[in-house]
Amino acid sequence: MKWQSALAIYTLFWAMSVFFVLPFGVRTSEEAGVPLVPGQSPSAPHDFRPMRILVRTTIVATVLFGAFYLNYIYGWVTADMLDWVH
Template sequence: MQPGSLFAIYSLFWMLTLFAVLPWGVRTSDEAGQARAYGEADSAPSNPMIKRKLVWTTLISAVLFGLYWANYDFGWLTIDDIPGWGRGGTR
């Protein structure tokens, strides 16, 4: 597989994982017992912990991408293994 393709697929894994990780541990100012700043949305997190979430996103997406790449190389699951999608299937 080309390096550009690998990077693009990893980037997709990373972005999807980021959106899954962003809500982890979010507490609003009201839940944290802090006063809200003027103009702050009710749902705004008091401490978003972005650096920690970026690290988790990178680790999780690396594992997922590693599984994807291993499946690509070893062929554990192919399109023929999915009922209705393989050769001779009705789609």
């Protein structure tokens, strides 16, 4: 596999992982016991920490890409195995 292909696939895993990571650890102002700012949505996160999300997303994406790459090398699951109509 070329490094450009690996980078593109890792980027896709990273972008997909953001949606897995975002909902975890979110606390609203009501849950934190802090009054709402006028105009603030009640469902808005109280303390948004983008660095924590970036680190968690990178860890999840790296694990998923590692599993993908190992499958690419060792061929644990191939396209022929997934052909149920055949």
